[in-house]
Amino acid sequence: MKLQQELKLKQPLMSDNHEALLNLVRTSTMLLKLSDRFFSQFGLTDSQFNILMILSDYDSDGLSQQELSDHLIVTKSNMVGLVDRLEKAGYVKRKAHPTDRRFYRIVLTAKGRDVVEKVKKSYFEEVDRMMSVLSDSQKKSLIVAMERLRQYLQARQF
Amino acid sequence: MKLQQELKLKQPLMSDNHEALLNLVRTSTMLLKLSDRFFSQFGLTDSQFNILMILSDYDSDGLSQQELSDHLIVTKSNMVGLVDRLEKAGYVKRKAHPTDRRFYRIVLTAKGRDVVEKVKKSYFEEVDRMMSVLSDSQKKSLIVAMERLRQYLQARQF
DNA sequence: ATCATACAGTTTATATGTAAACTATCTCCG
DNA sequence: CGGAGATAGTTTACATATAAACTGTATGAT
Numbered sequence: 001m002k003l004q005q006e007l008k009l010k011q012p013l014m015s016d017n018h019e020a021l022l023n024l025v026r027t028s029t030m031l032l033k034l035s036d037r038f039f040s041q042f043g044l045t046d047s048q049f050n051i052l053m054i055l056s057d058y059d060s061d062g063l064s065q066q067e068l069s070d071h072l073i074v075t076k077s078n079m080v081g082l083v084d085r086l087e088k089a090g091y092v093k094r095k096a097h098p099t100d101r102r103f104y105r106i107v108l109t110a111k112g113r114d115v116v117e118k119v120k121k122s123y124f125e126e127v128d129r130m131m132s133v134l135s136d137s138q139k140k141s142l143i144v145a146m147e148r149l150r151q152y153l154q155a156r157q158f
Numbered sequence: 159m160k161l162q163q164e165l166k167l168k169q170p171l172m173s174d175n176h177e178a179l180l181n182l183v184r185t186s187t188m189l190l191k192l193s194d195r196f197f198s199q200f201g202l203t204d205s206q207f208n209i210l211m212i213l214s215d216y217d218s219d220g221l222s223q224q225e226l227s228d229h230l231i232v233t234k235s236n237m238v239g240l241v242d243r244l245e246k247a248g249y250v251k252r253k254a255h256p257t258d259r260r261f262y263r264i265v266l267t268a269k270g271r272d273v274v275e276k277v278k279k280s281y282f283e284e285v286d287r288m289m290s291v292l293s294d295s296q297k298k299s300l301i302v303a304m305e306r307l308r309q310y311l312q313a314r315q316f
Numbered sequence: 317a318t319c320a321t322a323c324a325g326t327t328t329a330t331a332t333g334t335a336a337a338c339t340a341t342c343t344c345c346g
Numbered sequence: 347c348g349g350a351g352a353t354a355g356t357t358t359a360c361a362t363a364t365a366a367a368c369t370g371t372a373t374g375a376t
Contacts, residue, residue: 001309007229009215017289018282020297021189023304028186029231030308031179036334045361057167066324071165073187078363080326085361102324102371124172131175133310138303139178145296146181150188151159152291194364205332224354236333238356243331260341260354320375327368338357345350 031130038126042119047072048086049123052116055092055108062095062105091115189288196284200277205230206244207281210274213250213266220253220263249273 003022004012013019036046044052054071055063063071065079074082083106086092091112097103108116131139161180162170171177194204202210212229213221221229223237232240241264244250249270255261266274289297 001305001312003305006308007212009212011215015282015286016294016297016301017286020292020300021285021289023301024182025186025190026231027304027308028183030311032183033334034311047362054165054167057169064324073184074362075364076325077327077365081362097324100324100372104325124176127179128173128175130311131178131307133306134178134303136174138299138306139174141296141299142178142303143174143181145292145300146185147159147161148291148296149289150164150185153188153192153288154159191364203331222354232332233334234355235335235357239332255354258342258354262355318376321373323370323372325369325371328366330364332363333361335360336358339355340353341355342353343351346348 034130035123035126038123039119042115043089044115044119047074047082048091049116049119051082051086052091052108052112053120055106056113056116056120060107062107064097064103065106068106086112192288193281193284196281197277200273201247202273202277205232205240206249207274207277209240209244210249210266210270211278213264214271214274214278218265220265222255222261223264226264244270 003009003019003026006026013022032046039046039049050072051068054068065083066076068083069076069079072079083092083094087094090109092106093109094104095107097105134142161167161177161184164184171180190204197204197207208230209226212226223241224234226241227234227237230237241250241252245252248267250264251267252262253265255263292300
């Protein structure tokens, strides 16, 4: 649906730029809510799943909380609570760094590895269902445009 | 930048669908953070600005908290705090509905109208700067794809 | 050697967001 | 009329997110 209708605005949107940005943000919000609802079946949140996914890619070495924060682009203060809850649920462990006592190494437990393997599969099926309405070329153009935009925003230090 | 590098993943992403979704969400998050940082200059948040924008489109009649929730796709329980803070800042007022005592009508104060007019102009300039790297046809394709995706997700009741 | 500086993690205060249970009010139907 | 159900807003409990101030640890330069 057109954004002007969705927002029930009396006046048309200001510019293509604003319309593109709002469409982007609004669609992303929708996808995030649907993902979160999907993960709630498994007692997980979107953020928690993403952390488990990244850890499963690194496995035995683990990552520090700071490194996890960098991957997910969240503050390290936010990561404290995220890891707390995952640890409480038994999915990850804080292991002491062998030489540097400032660090933890966050690693998946066996339980955590099981959960992420189970959820990963059905989440990707859900993603396929959600995104199936876009053509291959629409998806490719979208990826190119998003990469270009992020590249630009980073380079210009917005 | 490619997502696989950004996420420092050892393994490539699962599918075009997942790559498209992650690009979308990640770029949106970035734009939201930049917008929020922009609004913080004026002591506002992104959500607060959006509410003021919608109210300025409706003006004297105002909207109920439920209607505002519907516009912004947030729960009515969330709207309570948002309106509380805007009221405390003196930007909006809760006016009693003339006939139905369950409702408020949320209206802009003079101060609220001033703020939104001032911020709106420079925000749209900021949006133009942020989005300027995309070509007109990229923006148009993006808008079309996002509308199509939202339409589909709504129709399929995901 | 020690002292300044940098770095990892935590805490606190604040904002946004959800779901579920609650209160107050309204409306409609028998 | 009067009660059942719908509706608007609130509260509570929780998760996520930031910024800023803090603690503890490591490192490097003088």
